[in-house]
Amino acid sequence: MKVLVATEKPFAKIAVDGIRKEVEAVGYELALLEKYTEKQALLDAVKDANAIIIRSDIIDKEVFDAAPNLKIVVRAGAGYDNVDLEAATAHGVCVMNTPGQNSNAVAELVFGMLIMAVRNFYDGKSGTELKGKKLGIHAYGNVGRNVARIAKGIGMDIYAYDAYCPKEVMEADGIKALDSAEELYATCDIVSLHIPATPETKNSINYALVNRLPKNGILVNTARKEVINEAELIQLMDERADLKYITDIMPVANEIFAAKFPGRYFSTPKKMGAQTAEANINAGIAAARQIVGFLRDGCEKFRVNK
Incomplete structure (x- = not known):
């Protein structure tokens, strides 16, 4: 299983290290796409991904169309209006958020x-x-x-x-x-x-x-x-x-x-609510744990689409 972390605004290194630990502990592969400036980079990166962890990144129908193996998207944070839930459901993809972490x-x-x-x-x-x-x-x-x-x-x-x-x-x-x-x-x-x-x-x-x-x-x-x-x-x-x-x-x-x-x-010049080291770490690691729980055990506790 391949887990992609696609973050135009990257996680802190300690958060990425924590995500990697959770993902690799169960034998999954972790891939990083950070600070990308073109959507095409995201479309290329999702082609073989089974799971994606995002922040404020836009995950729309075009992204789902480009990701035939995708099973789950987790938004590291509470809000998830940057994900097209209808398109996710149409493609059979589970979408989750990480409530409470920020x-x-x-x-x-x-x-x-x-x-x-x-x-x-x-x-x-x-x-x-x-x-x-x-x-x-x-x-x-x-x-x-x-x-x-x-x-x-x-x-x-x-x-x-x-x-x-x-x-x-x-x-x-x-x-x-x-x-x-x-x-x-x-x-x-x-x-x-x-x-x-x-x-x-x-x-x-x-x-x-x-x-x-x-x-x-x-x-x-x-x-x-x-x-x-x-x-x-x-x-x-x-x-x-x-x-x-x-x-x-x-x-x-x-x-x-x-x-x-x-x-x-x-x-604020940009949304700052979750911009703390602690929230960054908490949300990223929670997202990784939820992906593992879904792919390995079928846990859908924080699913937000039907």
């Missing part, structure tokens, strides 16, 4: 950006503290749980809304569970987004919803840029000079946000 890294970034925002981006002027603020967690998954854990240590008042997570689960963690996104935004000083990009959620963070934030509200996005209705958020921030938007996913309209809202807007 969660702490993303959660820590939320607070790194938040502290910067409440201190006015360190412009020398007096800011505010996070302690005592009402934090709303929009989607209580792995990242949301880690955000809640850190927020408790800071002394924040924590609320959450998740259409798919039972209230009892959130309440057992000491979180105040609310009944709707509308209630969450109306209640909290800060809302941290952790929803996936789905047909239901795309553009769902809009004027009407964000306008429910109280005075000096802050919206934090470490989820997906597609969930933000950018035109409506720009309109709202034009009308409300008190709102701030900080994001780990650069908007399509980044230049407009930056020009119109200095001191109220910040975007």
Whole structure:
């Protein structure tokens, strides 16, 4: 069996070493395609691969067509919208993600950006503290749980809304569970987004919803840029000079946000949530273990396509 690691943004060497150890321990071959700049390099590399480990790399129908022996693709990370699930299913390929491996890294970034925002981006002027603020967690998954854990240590008042997570689960963690996104935004000083990009959620963070934030509200996005209705958020921030938007996913309209809202807007230059040595290692090794579990034992625990 041949396992290909195809990463335009490479794993750290220690992560590759860990992946190699997992793969070669069961007699599989490991191949690396790193820092490639042309899609053709990926198409050539997958021709004889049985499994692929990727990061943010695009795996579409063309890639599946070029990989007749492919059985599984594992996205080292939680999000998997860079993989064409329909094409994967049509080709009989299992797609998995590695939920939870990057969660702490993303959660820590939320607070790194938040502290910067409440201190006015360190412009020398007096800011505010996070302690005592009402934090709303929009989607209580792995990242949301880690955000809640850190927020408790800071002394924040924590609320959450998740259409798919039972209230009892959130309440057992000491979180105040609310009944709707509308209630969450109306209640909290800060809302941290952790929803996936789905047909239901795309553009769902809009004027009407964000306008429910109280005075000096802050919206934090470490989820997906597609969930933000950018035109409506720009309109709202034009009308409300008190709102701030900080994001780990650069908007399509980044230049407009930056020009119109200095001191109220910040975007990382590229998605940084999982960019820690620990998350890099954890996700890569988890991906390798899941491939071995699938190819050797038929384990489909983290399968995301049907």
